[in-house]
Amino acid sequence: MRGIAVVTRAVVLARRPRLTLRSDDLRVAAIDLPPLGEGEVRVAVRCLSLEPFTRLYLDERLLGGAIPGIAIGAPLPGAGVGEVLESRHEGFVPGDFVEGRTGWCECAVVNGAALRKLDLALGDPAMALGILGLPGTTAYTGIVEVAGVRPGETVIVSSAAGAVGLIAGQIAKALGARAVGIAGGPDKCALVLEHGFDACVDYKAPGLAERLVEACPGGAQVYFDNVGGEVAMAAYGALAHGARVALCGLLSHYQDEGDEPGDLGRFMRLIMSKGLRVEAFATALRCPPSALPDLSRWMKEGAIRLPVTTVQGLDACPAAYVDLLEGRITGKLIVAIAGG
Amino acid sequence: MRGIAVVTRAVVLARRPRLTLRSDDLRVAAIDLPPLGEGEVRVAVRCLSLEPFTRLYLDERLLGGAIPGIAIGAPLPGAGVGEVLESRHEGFVPGDFVEGRTGWCECAVVNGAALRKLDLALGDPAMALGILGLPGTTAYTGIVEVAGVRPGETVIVSSAAGAVGLIAGQIAKALGARAVGIAGGPDKCALVLEHGFDACVDYKAPGLAERLVEACPGGAQVYFDNVGGEVAMAAYGALAHGARVALCGLLSHYQDEGDEPGDLGRFMRLIMSKGLRVEAFATALRCPPSALPDLSRWMKEGAIRLPVTTVQGLDACPAAYVDLLEGRITGKLIVAIAGG
Numbered sequence: 001m002r003g004i005a006v007v008t009r010a011v012v013l014a015r016r017p018r019l020t021l022r023s024d025d026l027r028v029a030a031i032d033l034p035p036l037g038e039g040e041v042r043v044a045v046r047c048l049s050l051e052p053f054t055r056l057y058l059d060e061r062l063l064g065g066a067i068p069g070i071a072i073g074a075p076l077p078g079a080g081v082g083e084v085l086e087s088r089h090e091g092f093v094p095g096d097f098v099e100g101r102t103g104w105c106e107c108a109v110v111n112g113a114a115l116r117k118l119d120l121a122l123g124d125p126a127m128a129l130g131i132l133g134l135p136g137t138t139a140y141t142g143i144v145e146v147a148g149v150r151p152g153e154t155v156i157v158s159s160a161a162g163a164v165g166l167i168a169g170q171i172a173k174a175l176g177a178r179a180v181g182i183a184g185g186p187d188k189c190a191l192v193l194e195h196g197f198d199a200c201v202d203y204k205a206p207g208l209a210e211r212l213v214e215a216c217p218g219g220a221q222v223y224f225d226n227v228g229g230e231v232a233m234a235a236y237g238a239l240a241h242g243a244r245v246a247l248c249g250l251l252s253h254y255q256d257e258g259d260e261p262g263d264l265g266r267f268m269r270l271i272m273s274k275g276l277r278v279e280a281f282a283t284a285l286r287c288p289p290s291a292l293p294d295l296s297r298w299m300k301e302g303a304i305r306l307p308v309t310t311v312q313g314l315d316a317c318p319a320a321y322v323d324l325l326e327g328r329i330t331g332k333l334i335v336a337i338a339g340g
Numbered sequence: 341m342r343g344i345a346v347v348t349r350a351v352v353l354a355r356r357p358r359l360t361l362r363s364d365d366l367r368v369a370a371i372d373l374p375p376l377g378e379g380e381v382r383v384a385v386r387c388l389s390l391e392p393f394t395r396l397y398l399d400e401r402l403l404g405g406a407i408p409g410i411a412i413g414a415p416l417p418g419a420g421v422g423e424v425l426e427s428r429h430e431g432f433v434p435g436d437f438v439e440g441r442t443g444w445c446e447c448a449v450v451n452g453a454a455l456r457k458l459d460l461a462l463g464d465p466a467m468a469l470g471i472l473g474l475p476g477t478t479a480y481t482g483i484v485e486v487a488g489v490r491p492g493e494t495v496i497v498s499s500a501a502g503a504v505g506l507i508a509g510q511i512a513k514a515l516g517a518r519a520v521g522i523a524g525g526p527d528k529c530a531l532v533l534e535h536g537f538d539a540c541v542d543y544k545a546p547g548l549a550e551r552l553v554e555a556c557p558g559g560a561q562v563y564f565d566n567v568g569g570e571v572a573m574a575a576y577g578a579l580a581h582g583a584r585v586a587l588c589g590l591l592s593h594y595q596d597e598g599d600e601p602g603d604l605g606r607f608m609r610l611i612m613s614k615g616l617r618v619e620a621f622a623t624a625l626r627c628p629p630s631a632l633p634d635l636s637r638w639m640k641e642g643a644i645r646l647p648v649t650t651v652q653g654l655d656a657c658p659a660a661y662v663d664l665l666e667g668r669i670t671g672k673l674i675v676a677i678a679g680g
Contacts (some may be wrong), residue, residue: 011657021665023658046459048675050661082677104657106677130646130672131639132632138623140631146621163672170644184667191670195645236610247620255665264604270576272620279617280587281486283478286615291480292472299471304510305535306470306503317351317444318363321390325361325595327524330531332470332503335388337422339445 006033010075010105010131016059020255025058030077033109039089041112043082045102049129052162052226054078055254056269076104079134081118081125092117095160099128123244131167139167139224141176142246147222151176154216155237161188164190168248169197170225177222180215182208182231203231212238219243227251228268242285247272313338347375350415350445356399365398373413373449379429381452383422385442389469392502394418395594396609415443419474419651421458421465422448432457439468471507479508479564483515484587487562491516494556496575499566499591500540501528504579508564508588509537517562522548522571543571557584567591568608582625587612594680647671653678 007030014027035100054076070077080102082327084092089112092098100115103107118128130136142164143149155172157164160181169179173196181192181200189200199215201208211217212234219240225232229252237318250272271278298304309329311320317335324333347370354367376382394416400409410417420442424432429452440455442448449609458468470476482504483489495512499505500521509519513536521532521540529540539555541548552574559580565572569592576585590612593605611618638644649669651660657675664673 009654011654012501021662023662026658026661027542028654028657033425045677048657050657050664050673050675053667054661055665057393057602059554104675114562126648126650126674126676129674130648131635131644134623135646135672137627137631138646140635141621141623141627144634145628146619148405159667161670166646166671167644170397171638174638174643188670191647211635217570224407233607233610236607236614236616239614239616242345242615243617245616245618247618251665251667264607267576267604267607270573271618274576274579275582275622276576276579276585277583277617277619277623278585278587278611279486279619280612280615281481282615283474283481286485287477287481288485290484291477294484295471295476298511299467303514304471304476304507306475307531308466308505310466314349314351314368314444314446317368318366321366321394322361322363323452324390325395326394327499327589327591330501330528331506332475333390334466334469335387335390335444336466337388 006035007031008033008105008107009173010103012073012075013058013070017073017255021055021058021226026076029073031105036086036088036109039085039112040109041089041098043080043098043100043102043108043110043115044085045082045106045108046097047081047126047129048102048104049079049133049135050104051078051134052249052251052254052332054167056273077101077130078104080104080108080121082108087112089113089115091115093325097125099125099133119180130163132209134165135163136146138248139164142224142248143168143171144221146246147224147244149175149177149222152178153221154178154180154219154240155222155224156180156182156216156220157197157224157226158182158231158235159249160192162226164248165224165226166192166195170195172222172224173197180212180220182212182235209234219337222246224248225250228253228258228265232268241282292303308334310334310336312336347371348373348376348445348447350443352415353398353410355412357595361395361398366416371415371445373447376426376428376449379452380449381424381429381438381441381455382426383420383438383440384425384448384454385420385422385446385448387421387466387469388442388444389419389473389475391418392442392475392589392591392594396613415445417441418444419469420448421468422443427452429453429455431455435598437465439465439473447566457565470503475503476507479504479511482564482588483508483511483562485587487564487584489515489517489562492518493561494518494520494559495562495564496520496522496552496556496560496578497537497564497566498522498571498575499589500532500537502566504588505564505566506532506535510535512564513537520542520552520560522552522575535619543574549574549577562586564588565590568593568605569596572608580620581622648674650674650676 084096097118161183192200226249228250256265436456501523532540566589568590596605
């Protein structure tokens with residue numbers, strides 16, 4: 001059995017893409033497969049899933065080094081469904097259908113622990129790359145676990161005609177929420193509406209921000225973001241105060257090599273690659289009743305101290321305020337007003 | 341009593357600032373006070389608190405119209421502590437000390453419902469503008485309620501020498517966490533260390549990003565952000581996966597009029613003015629066990645459908661992937677591989 005498929009065809013990185021990926025940045029090549037180690041499985045790939053996120057691995061600068069990029073000549077990573085040819089993992093025998101990170105190749109050697117055996121009774125094995133695969137679980141995780149969508153809420157979904165977006169909106173509907181899609185062009189918008197979304201806004205037509213606001217009376221409570229960039233900015237504008245954004249993908253920033261410290265794409269890629277939660281708050285709305293008692297106690301105990309910079313009278317305010325904005329004040333800036 | 345203080349001195353907006361506020365964008369002027377209405381209180385102001393956030397009200401473009409800016413000639417908003425001169429609210433009598441939104445003026449008419457009566461036993465009434473006022477409750481809300489800091493965690497705080505930042509780090513310490521400050525210049529860093537922070541990084545010295553990473557071995561779990569911009573970008577780089585950011589202020593974007601849809605400042609001001617929670621997620625880390633059972637059920641019920649675009653063979657991958665990144669694919673893109 002050691003002789004099976006030691007060479008396979010694969011799609012590999014031919015050269016680092018410059019901004020927009022060109023199809024000749026990739027090429028099909030013959031690559032050697034490693035010998036089958038203990039716990040590994042050799043899989044004949046039947047279907048591959050191509051995922052926008054893979055773009056980030058083609059140029060490590062896009063993630064600021066947080067995730068190493070793949071080497072020139074290496075196969076592209078991605079999910080596939082296939083048939084087991086040979087197994088050194090107790091969970092699989094030849095003929096099993098499995099789903100896992102095969103990469104873009106015709107035959108793959110994969111650690112069995114990372115493979116999922118498919119139940120063919122659920123239908124076409126390719127479904128394991130769709131509703132019952134990463135697009136489905138990703139949409140579910142974002143809508144149910146991260147955003148916690150509740151009945152009656154309005155949920156905006158970008159890339160609504162893409163696999164994850166289309167499922168995300170339908171899950172929102174299944175949970176009793178209202179789904180508003182964003183997609184490019186009338187055909188995609190029609191497809192989104194056919195899948196049960198309550199509205200779909202075409203981002204290629206003028207006035208996206210205004211039309212989104214109109215489609216979300218009172219503001220939306222959730223935005224499921226697959227794109228970032230200007231579409232995200234418009235969606236944020238249509239959100240209600242205190243809304244939740246589930247940041248799933250950044251299609252508009254995958255081909256954007258801006259790497260300045262003030263660059264929006266770099267910023268959003270950092271949030272995404274680190275799985276951060278960024279939460280803005282208004283003290284008046286969120287301050288718990290324990291605040292003043294705890295602060296008083298800590299102050300009395302000497303655990304919290306605050307130096308105060310005091311200036312005298314209203315006439316000192318304009319210059320003192322400029323100092324505050326420009327970082328020349330330490331501690332708290334207080335203006336004392338003489339008794340009037 | 342109706343005759344008291346119908347005119348007061350106030351700091352008003354003289355003209356809209358262009359980028360950096362100049363002290364002559366503000367001026368001191370005499371303004372008329374309205375007659376005391378039912379439920380209102382007239383307060384002689386003794387101390388005023390100047391707050392960086394006020395800058396946003398001086399130019400409504402900074403918040404994209406989300407909050408109306410103040411008019412030319414209007415007093416600047418802000419918190420003050422003062423003595424009640426006259427009251428038409430049952431909770432206050434002349435001589436009481438109170439804290440509330442008096443604005444930048446010597447005498448103010450304020451709705452009694454928005455005033456807080458001060459307990460002079462707690463000390464100097466000016467403390468009500470510090471640890472026991474908005475800086476204290478803001479730091480507390482961010483550290484305790486929004487970030488949920490736990491013992492043993494590392495918390496990065498920007499503007500650590502400012503009122504809110506200095507209190508935030510001390511609260512983190514009181515909760516058993518490690519506090520790492522960011523401040524500008526050696527004097528401020530020394531002040532921060534004197535207040536019990538475990539480390540303080542000077543953002544004016546070179547290599548901020550690298551030094552922050554060194555100060556947070558293993559990565560920080562929380563970032564309490566008062567500034568945004570490049571300092572935030574460096575702090576994000578020093579965070580551990582799944583970290584929480586409590587977005588409290590954006591000092592670096594208060595004077596930044598960039599309003600392009602791709603502008604980082606505009607983006608962060610949107611998050612802040614709407615009190616949004618933006619959460620990126622990795623499906624592999626967050627997917628709940630209910631996902632596949634729910635998805636299977638919804639699929640069988642017809643509640644979730646997914647159109648599939650299929651291309652044939654590895655050789656079709658490069659061009660199909662470019663189509664996917666450029667938004668020309670609807671639904672799920674699958675590559676079928678002939679049996680090999």
